[in-house]
Amino acid sequence: MVARSVSTVARIGRPPKADQDMAAERIIVAATELFAGRGFAGTSMEQVASHCGAGKDTVYRRFSSKVALFEAVVDHAHKRAVARLEKLPPVTGDSLERLKSLMLELLRVNMEPELIALKRITFSEAVVFEKSGPIPPQPDPIMAKLVEAVANAQEAREICAGDSTAIASHLIHCMVALPTAAAMMGSDAFNSRQSIEAHFDRTWHWLINGLNGEKI
Template identity: 35%
Template sequence: MPRKSTKLSRPPAGSGDHVSAARGEMPASNRATRALERRAAIVEAAMEEFIGRGFAATRLDDIAKRAGVAKGTIYLHFKDKESMFEELVRIVIVPVVARLTALPPPTGSVRDLIEAFAGNFLKEVIGTRRGDLVRLIVAEGPRFPAVADFYYREVVSRGIAAMRGLIELGIARGEIRQKDLARYPQILVAPAMIAVIWQSLFARHAPLDAQDMLRVHLDLIFGERRTT
């Protein structure tokens, strides 16, 4: 069979990756700025469409329309649909990782650290467009090894490592009993991930109080807290 698109080629070297700064209106500006604005608009629109319909079912015409741009313009910024998708994931994920990685200085207890982390995650990801992106990655990952690899490398493995560090610290300080937990940091983050997926799929059936759930989960790991 002439199976042609099985390629999934590498990103074309030449594409920049900043996601513009000024997301507002203001028609007037110099060329470079306007180009950046357009690029940002395309990224925004593509994100929306890909999340809403998945990769294969998304039409570039729709992205163009939503971005207020002609279809040809998209090809001034991205090589093709596939690499647009892959870049999109990078563009959106990278800043989030950066922000979540910027841990608050390790002042309080390990529980406080993790709680701060969970708070950020709650605010930045769960129930947001970015949460939907995570679902999208889960959905399309197998068909986009490049995306799955990137996500594993940049997000998952780092996240797991960071969590393992915190768990070991917690064990060392006596805050965490279960020593085996350090072997499976996945257990620590599992409810957060489930919350992301739940909100994305079942929010309409049965909304989930993610914040409260995460608190209960931390109580499970650290022991109940006397007060709030």
Template identity: 40%
Template sequence: MTTSTLKTPRAPRTTAARQVEVRAGRPPKELAGEVDARILDAARRVFLQRGFEGASIDEIAEAARSGKRTIYARFRDKRALFTEVVTRDILSRIAEFKADPPVGATIEERLTSVASTLLHWSFDADRIGLMRLAIAEAHRFPDLAATVNRRARALSTELGIHLLRELTQSDELGKLPAFAPEHLPTTARLFLDIIAVPMLLRALFEVDLKALDPEIDEHVARGVAFFVAACRTGYRRGTD
């Protein structure tokens, strides 16, 4: 055997070398979710500040304390990142809503309590800002705009169904035809269209959201009174 065929044994890797390898590759599975969240949170801030056109992956990477390669490993391009930010922040927030126990002796008072909480929670400046941005970019992302609209409507309807079912199950209102299982989705959608949609439209155009705060409770009280009176009057088929 010649000396040219001899191979020098590889020295065992040190702990430091192994740590370098981990940092250079994809993060451990348990950290991947934290990295994704950090990137999306940073992208959300940059998009809100710069708009879609003014935002850059470089700035997002710096804000996320992450490399561009890490971002591109998860999101194809800036469009894909924007799509994920809008989808996560608008749609997932609806599913996260948790109402405090309603207060009030009557069903009208309890409905007003929950609906007021929902509206005050919805009028978060960043959340409304992102909705404005998504609307402004609808010409660039028509599929995103349509999808978010449909899914937001479906998710909010599910939320309305849950709230109305919980609030009316121990009240005589829950025995009315409008709250029968087959009618409840339509009733919940009408409730949200009366209570939430008008104020949401105003919020999208209002520069100072705090200016709406004093009006929310009065608007909700009027809307709830109208809604409950309509439910007690009778349910007419075909309203959906």
């Protein structure tokens, strides 16, 4: 009988974790494209398998249902957003400039068409998910980063004192939630980068001037 090499035996057994992670990543990328383009109801596990070149059994081994797969897609998108914010180049200037730069990048990330599509599914399919929809892990590292930036600006007396978490929440609502909600409802008011940044500049101007008590 011919002896089998260790590598041959390894291939016969369970795939290495790195290979499993790569397969899951490929499935999630394919699912993201399909969910964003066709919606939740219009996407099947079979379509995902075909789109990423995997067998249906392979998809189901990693994600037990379409809901589980969609939740993994949302979690993956959130992690990508966190990684993007972590890679922001250092901002020259004071803590208020750093807060402004962070808020602008948060707006840009959230207004990407793929993320808008995923958010639309999250809210429209809330009954399917049996909850308010997949949510970022708590505590949310993006929110923590924003609260820290607000607190730094407060310490430097560049914005008013107060609950930094509450101020960060209001910034998110005014800067990000309003335009993303409009986009989710089908509005084309923020279709271009120029319109997104014009919204940011207007809102930042009146909001920050209101916070520090200056006249606009």
